[in-house]
Amino acid sequence: MVYGLVFTRTGHGLVVVDSAEIRIWRLHGIRRPTPGPQLLASGNARDVRITHDGRTLAAACDDGVVRLWDLTDPRRPGAVRELPAEHRKLVSVSLGEDGSRVAAGSSEGAAVIWTRRSDGTYRRADTERFQSSVAEAALTPDGRRIAIALSTGAMWLCGLDRRAVCTRRYAADHVGNLAAGLGYSADGRYLAEAGSRGTLRLRDPASGEVLLSLPNPRPLQSLTWASDRPTLYTGSADGGTAHRWSLPLPILLGHTDTISDLALHDRRSLAASAAHDHTVRLWSIHDPHHPVPRGLLRHPTAVTALALHPSGTRLVRGHRRRQRPPLGHHRQTPPPGHRQAPRRIHHLRRLRP
Known part of the structure; x- marks a missing residue:
């Protein structure tokens, strides 16, 4: 069984982690690969990752040890370094962009x-313990945050200080199924989660809030980000199907309820979206295929309508006003088919140029 695959920095080699060994295979175009250096004569590795620059390879092993190799020259790998975890059955591994974490x-x-x-050796900085099995763990490219997915479907995020110690642990949105794959994009803008039931979710990298759910017809087994572009690849658990997702999508992400209205200002390349989640979100659409968030306006009730001033510097938003009935008044249910006109209160907001 193959547990992991990664290309070397030049693309001339492929690291294969299987049930027998970890080995670098030499690639020769369309010709059959030939075996290269053997990194580990054991089949207990369960996950493998490589840094963005391709210099450091890490493997999580079932014996409770993370093993690192220097692949600056894949033809002559450096000696293995072993990082004991004091916990057996490691199932996932993650690296910061430069391999420092x-x-x-x-x-x-x-x-x-x-x-x-500073001398190049590693020390164990922190251990976060949970009541359930850890299914996936992923570091942000800068190594300042870690996302941890549990076998129960729960997900936790930790902010890490300069010593790599978790200073604050908080729960992300719980969607109920196991994360079979987890990873931050190379630019750190997205946290992707491959759901075991077939849904690919994009989360906010800081809060873990689900921004977008993309259905997949088959259960997902794995995911990986391209190192040089916002492209995501997923593998299914049955049928041997892989999909490629190009991001960022031309979708306004972030609302958590019905979007009730949209307003555009072509000259200022500005868009605004109103939703029943009590917010108005502002977007820069200089490149319509890559909308960029510009601001968030909160409101105590659902926003039902909005408009942008012709100058592009003011925004009007409307909502259904909630009125308290007089003491002792019993509210009557309107007859079927009756539609009550929304009572709109207009608020002006001056926007930054």
Whole structure:
């Protein structure tokens, strides 16, 4: 069984983690690959990752050790470094962009974080423990935050200080099914989650809020981001199907309820969206295929309508006004088919040029 695949920095080699060993295979165009250096003569590795620059390879092993190799020259890999986790059955591993931080998840209910010292050695900085098995753990490219997915479907986020210690742990939106894959995009703008029931979710990287759910007809097994562009690849658990998703999508992400109105200002390349989640979101649409968030306006009730002033510097928003009935008054239910006109209160907001 193959547990992981990663290309070397030049693309001339492929690291294969299977049930027998970890080995670099030499690629020769369309010709059959030939075996290269063997990194580990054991089949206990369960996950493998490589840094953005291709210099550091990490493997999470079932014996509770993360193993690192220097692949600056894939033809002559550096000696293995071993990072004991004090928890067996490691199932996932993640690296910061430069390899200075390493994280691993264990099915024994722990996520372990290491940080690199100035002399190049690593020390175990923190261990986060949970009541359930850890299915996936992912570091942001800058190594300042970690996302941890549990076998129950719950997800936790931790902010890491300069010592790589979790200073605040908080729960993200719980959607109810196991994350079979988890990873931050190379620019850190998205946290992607491959749901075991077939849904690909994009989350806010800081809060974990679900921004967008993309259905997939088959259960998902894995995901990976391209290192040089916002492109996501997913693999299904049955049927051997893989999909490619190009991001960012030309979709205004972030609302959590019905979007009631939209307003555009072509000259200022500005868009505004109103929703029943009590918010108005502002967007820069200089490139319509890559909308950029510009601001968030909150309101105590659902926003039902909006308009942008011709100058593009003011916004009017309307909502259904809630009125308290007089003391002792019993509110009557309107007859079927009756539609009550919304009572709109207009608020002016001056926008930054």
